[in-house]
Amino acid sequence: MPVPTIKYYVREGLLPPGELTSPNQASYGEAHERRLRLVRALLEVGGLPVAAIREVLAAIDDTERPVHKVLGAAAWAATRYGGEDAGAPEGGDGDGAADDAELKLARERVARLVEARGWRIDPGNRAAQALASALATLERVGHGGFVDLLDDYAEAAERVARADLDYTARRVAREDLVEAVVVGTVMGDAVFAALRRMAQVDASARLFPPE
Amino acid sequence: MPVPTIKYYVREGLLPPGELTSPNQASYGEAHERRLRLVRALLEVGGLPVAAIREVLAAIDDTERPVHKVLGAAAWAATRYGGEDAGAPEGGDGDGAADDAELKLARERVARLVEARGWRIDPGNRAAQALASALATLERVGHGGFVDLLDDYAEAAERVARADLDYTARRVAREDLVEAVVVGTVMGDAVFAALRRMAQVDASARLFPPE
DNA sequence: CGCTATCTGATAGTGCCACTATCTATGATG
DNA sequence: CATCATAGATAGTGGCACTATCAGATAGCG
Numbered sequence A, B: 001m002p003v004p005t006i007k008y009y010v011r012e013g014l015l016p017p018g019e020l021t022s023p024n025q026a027s028y029g030e031a032h033e034r035r036l037r038l039v040r041a042l043l044e045v046g047g048l049p050v051a052a053i054r055e056v057l058a059a060i061d062d063t064e065r066p067v068h069k070v071l072g073a074a075a076w077a078a079t080r081y082g083g084e085d086a087g088a089p090e091g092g093d094g095d096g097a098a099d100d101a102e103l104k105l106a107r108e109r110v111a112r113l114v115e116a117r118g119w120r121i122d123p124g125n126r127a128a129q130a131l132a133s134a135l136a137t138l139e140r141v142g143h144g145g146f147v148d149l150l151d152d153y154a155e156a157a158e159r160v161a162r163a164d165l166d167y168t169a170r171r172v173a174r175e176d177l178v179e180a181v182v183v184g185t186v187m188g189d190a191v192f193a194a195l196r197r198m199a200q201v202d203a204s205a206r207l208f209p210p211e
Numbered sequence C: 001c002g003c004t005a006t007c008t009g010a011t012a013g014t015g016c017c018a019c020t021a022t023c024t025a026t027g028a029t030g
Numbered sequence D: 001c002a003t004c005a006t007a008g009a010t011a012g013t014g015g016c017a018c019t020a021t022c023a024g025a026t027a028g029c030g
Helices: A004-011 A032-043 A050-061 A065-079 A101-117 A124-142 A142-169 A174-207 B003-011 B030-045 B050-061 B068-078 B102-118 B126-140 B144-169 B174-207
Strands: A019-022 A025-027 B018-021 B023-025
Touching: A004 B018, A004 B030, A032 A050, A032 A174, A032 B144, A050 A174, A065 A124, A065 A174, A065 B174, A101 A124, A101 A142, A101 B174, A124 A142, A124 B030, A124 B174, A142 A174, A142 B018, A142 B144, A142 B174, A174 B126, A174 B144, A174 B174, B003 B030, B030 B050, B030 B102, B030 B174, B050 B068, B050 B174, B068 B126, B068 B144, B068 B174, B102 B126, B126 B144, B126 B174
Parallel strands: none
Antiparallel strands: A019 A025, B018 B023
């Protein structure tokens, strides 16, 4: 890593400043390196913007915060929410509403899914919003039929989530647990996406045999 | 959509230029609108860069191209490959090799998985590369144990891929089929990621009950 | 002790990317 | 006929992840 990049991360609050041993000499320990690797992973594999990483790390480091809140923060940060923009604290509504019937329907669809699955999640949840937004977009793009796959997708998602939980459940120290959660959430997306592509290639090779 | 944005898309080759009815009047038909929606979907929900969208659309529009090649193009474009950069045509190797033992191991792990699954995919496949890169990163970040979840992930991925195939299999016209493939590939990621988050929230709410 | 190489922190700049503002020429519209 | 909108072209904006450069200070070597 180029030194100026590290300085940049320090400025951005992604890394703690090294311990000054003299006004022009700082020492970086193992914890720094670990943190740096985590940052790079979130950045490169997870594709998170720096600002999001800062928030996630803040959640990790805030030992007051209960673990499920950290998960929430990671999920929040990792979710590129594509619709109608919404700041975290949910400012005044202003306009918004009015024009989007598609989105409304999509939200209902999501609510139904959540109910059918028995998932206990806040309907205002950002992932749910993102899902609704994606479904609305699909509808608009002429692929409303895609929702028929939701059950299969949800089934698969549950399976993955179970595996994730198993993984995190092994951790004992908060530090480790919390990091596992973050890593699992963010990197898991990339891993799954890659696997999905691979499975698709395979499935499609069977369906459309390459002569 | 702001007009200049549409012009920009036309310049970038994402949209065909409207039919000129006079030097200062162009008419945009339904096909244009459909295409525009697709572009927005790939851009906002899929998060693809404009250049990638251009390639995908070129693949869609090239009626010579067999369907599985289009799937390949979509998968290629949608995969943010985080490692060691590699241009599509694979330029001269130069250096590279040398330092990454992690990556080598990860590649072997991926090869083993592919074999165990009986997937028929080219090992040079970009998704496989991306997977290896992600696994290597996980190892480096101290979460090598994550690979234990690979089987569960792969199982889920297969399920999703099967659903995707079912969906596309309904299509008859090439135009439709190909678009379904692209939409499924790109938007499916977003949908699944959202569902995974939701399932995680649920699972974690059960495991760490919010008092 | 002196001298240079190296490090820190700060400020400003770079390159990329998805737009967006502005300008001119031209034809639509009341 | 006057005004206004539009096509097309060129240049500029803002955001973001860096990166180049500059002082100031010291480590380390002869």
